[in-house]
Amino acid sequence: MTDNGSSRRERGIQSYREVMTLDPPTRSDPTFNEGLLDFVFAEVWTRPGLSRRDRRFVTLACVAAADAVAPIEEHVYAALNSGDISYDELTEVILHFAVYCGWPKGSLFTQIASEQWERIHRERGTEVPPPTPIQPLSTAADPELRLQGGEEAFRVINETPSAPARDHPYYGAGILNFVFGEMWQRPGLGLRERRLVTVACVALDDTQIPIRSHVYASLKSGDISYAEMKEVSLQFAAYYGWPKASYLASVIEEINDQLTAG
Amino acid sequence: MTDNGSSRRERGIQSYREVMTLDPPTRSDPTFNEGLLDFVFAEVWTRPGLSRRDRRFVTLACVAAADAVAPIEEHVYAALNSGDISYDELTEVILHFAVYCGWPKGSLFTQIASEQWERIHRERGTEVPPPTPIQPLSTAADPELRLQGGEEAFRVINETPSAPARDHPYYGAGILNFVFGEMWQRPGLGLRERRLVTVACVALDDTQIPIRSHVYASLKSGDISYAEMKEVSLQFAAYYGWPKASYLASVIEEINDQLTAG
Amino acid sequence: MTDNGSSRRERGIQSYREVMTLDPPTRSDPTFNEGLLDFVFAEVWTRPGLSRRDRRFVTLACVAAADAVAPIEEHVYAALNSGDISYDELTEVILHFAVYCGWPKGSLFTQIASEQWERIHRERGTEVPPPTPIQPLSTAADPELRLQGGEEAFRVINETPSAPARDHPYYGAGILNFVFGEMWQRPGLGLRERRLVTVACVALDDTQIPIRSHVYASLKSGDISYAEMKEVSLQFAAYYGWPKASYLASVIEEINDQLTAG
Numbered sequence A, B, C: 001m002t003d004n005g006s007s008r009r010e011r012g013i014q015s016y017r018e019v020m021t022l023d024p025p026t027r028s029d030p031t032f033n034e035g036l037l038d039f040v041f042a043e044v045w046t047r048p049g050l051s052r053r054d055r056r057f058v059t060l061a062c063v064a065a066a067d068a069v070a071p072i073e074e075h076v077y078a079a080l081n082s083g084d085i086s087y088d089e090l091t092e093v094i095l096h097f098a099v100y101c102g103w104p105k106g107s108l109f110t111q112i113a114s115e116q117w118e119r120i121h122r123e124r125g126t127e128v129p130p131p132t133p134i135q136p137l138s139t140a141a142d143p144e145l146r147l148q149g150g151e152e153a154f155r156v157i158n159e160t161p162s163a164p165a166r167d168h169p170y171y172g173a174g175i176l177n178f179v180f181g182e183m184w185q186r187p188g189l190g191l192r193e194r195r196l197v198t199v200a201c202v203a204l205d206d207t208q209i210p211i212r213s214h215v216y217a218s219l220k221s222g223d224i225s226y227a228e229m230k231e232v233s234l235q236f237a238a239y240y241g242w243p244k245a246s247y248l249a250s251v252i253e254e255i256n257d258q259l260t261a262g
Helices: A005-020 A031-044 A052-065 A069-081 A087-101 A103-124 A143-158 A169-179 A191-205 A208-221 A226-240 A242-261 B005-020 B031-044 B052-065 B069-081 B087-101 B103-124 B143-158 B169-179 B191-205 B208-221 B226-240 B242-261 C005-020 C031-044 C052-065 C069-081 C087-101 C103-124 C143-158 C169-179 C191-205 C208-221 C226-240 C242-261
Strands: none
Touching: A005 A031, A005 A069, A031 A226, A031 B087, A031 B103, A031 B169, A052 A069, A052 A087, A052 A103, A052 A191, A052 A226, A069 A087, A069 A103, A069 B103, A087 A103, A087 A191, A087 C103, A087 C169, A103 C087, A103 C169, A103 C191, A103 C208, A143 A169, A143 A208, A169 C087, A169 C103, A191 A208, A191 A226, A191 A242, A191 C103, A208 A226, A208 A242, A208 C103, A226 A242, A226 B103, A226 B169, A242 B087, A242 B169, A242 B191, A242 B208, B005 B031, B005 B069, B031 B226, B031 C031, B031 C226, B031 C242, B052 B069, B052 B087, B052 B103, B052 B191, B052 B226, B069 B087, B069 B103, B069 C242, B087 B103, B087 B191, B143 B169, B143 B208, B191 B208, B191 B226, B191 B242, B208 B226, B208 B242, B226 B242, B226 C031, B226 C242, B242 C031, B242 C069, B242 C226, C005 C031, C005 C069, C031 C226, C052 C069, C052 C087, C052 C103, C052 C191, C052 C226, C069 C087, C069 C103, C087 C103, C087 C191, C143 C169, C143 C208, C191 C208, C191 C226, C191 C242, C208 C226, C208 C242, C226 C242
């Protein structure tokens, strides 16, 4: 069979079914047909090099950041209904996302996660399991020990020899005390998964230094390979647009050159 | 009659009626009265140098990016109801916008476009025409020819002698294969209109290199003049705020200096 | 003298000098002249009803969110150089902003704050004072007490009878444990100032429920009056665009109606 237009549309529909766990709606607009089906589903989601599960972490961060209610609902449903991501993992993704993209956006994401989780159980005729009770913090309660733990986690996770000085509230009370002192160290979501969410978040926020530092740490640690990271940038481009992806793609090349030359 | 406050308000109300195709609501807050009527409608939309139709492309991209439901509804309605932009053009604007600002935001934009198109026909007592059938792609289906076409379109549209290497998925599978290999080459929306949407999208995304390259290509190609581009930046400032417009305005000056010095 | 164009421009220049603590640059584009000078400086910053200091909190959040380097530099410089906001207050603003709009954007904001603080001291020929050492947390270290403190602060600050359940990490580990358990309770920035920053952050993030809850709490507590809040919305419109301000303005009206009817 030749690779003509109709077979491409068929591949898009098939990919949509697999990813979204539903049949695509019948639509007549080019955004959906030529854009989403023919390109995003037929040609991005189907690529080897990054698993469907991994592509979901990037996509979830993008739809949540865009505040687009229907896409958040659809992708949350698909992530849970496919079994690719567990509900407890999703709730950690939301916390991680809220820290990187702000609590206001996390609020809608949380609400939609609960609603879609209920919808899935309703469709299956099963009971929604009781929520997992809040886990005791795995990190020190003592403020000084917590800061020290945050400094150590900052160095390890960022693959950097030094942590920032504590004397700026952004760093002392924020980054060291909470973001690295607690949040990144939480169980329930792997470091690789946290990196996928983070790379999407810093890329959509497009502040240059965090993009560089998280791409560097992801590649340097080996948690995400160079080939995978290039797929992350394509997935991100599809879900947050080419302008922001352009900088991410150029940083990936540059950091990879630097790491392979070193 | 002197140009005092009351005549300015009158000009704002008159401009609102012409642009929005409806009477303004009665409001008591300064955001609407002193801001939107006295400035945005009285003094931005009424400026010569960029047509009302052209200002709509910039504005539609801004309201869609801002996820503000009511402004999207109002500006989509006004664009269609005034006859300034046809429904088929609007659907191409949405596809172009979705590619530049991400599919999640395109989803709401699409939904609102359908709703407002129905509203207009309901108000007029006419039938919504059947959707325009999907057009055959004007570009090659063969993957290699499609990539080659994308490289050529990239060079022509960006006014640049070379296209990026294919070996990064962001470029090969994304930019060359789809964004320039198909999307920019679609009939149904002119190149000038695509540039207006794109400049607004890259400006609100505030990634530096895409802003520079699209302002450069728009001016260099002559599709948008320097005088028009300055109006684009003011229109953008009104709808996406001064901080981001400030960078766009400075890039326009710089690129114009470079082009006129050459 | 009549209120003609030149007196308005003069008012804009004078206002620019007072707000930005520098002479405006000479520019020829309408974004700067007809937009920023004639409207934003002549007609927004000069309005009574909200102090210049208060307008700065809204503006700083907007420019930081927009990632526009030059505007962040200019407004940080102006806030500090005018004496309207102290450096220690600014660092708390940055932490608060980072929590609401994400750490990546906070990183650039922090860096620029340090640079502009050094610039001011260099211009004055004075020494940059040593940074204020990190203060001991004023809140409980014990995880259970911290959560309880977060629940109490959530109720008081949000003017609501109940706090969210702890069993979702977004709420348990994030909102209750850190955002209300520590951040909002920090000394160094008043509750009114934190509300001004927060309203700007939730408005630019455009998620509906947080906008409503923070506008409600600000008005209900009396920390920000209805008349002041309307000025917040105009200031926000100038710095983040009308589409997002339009929703904020409509929520303010609705909540005020609800509170005055009660």
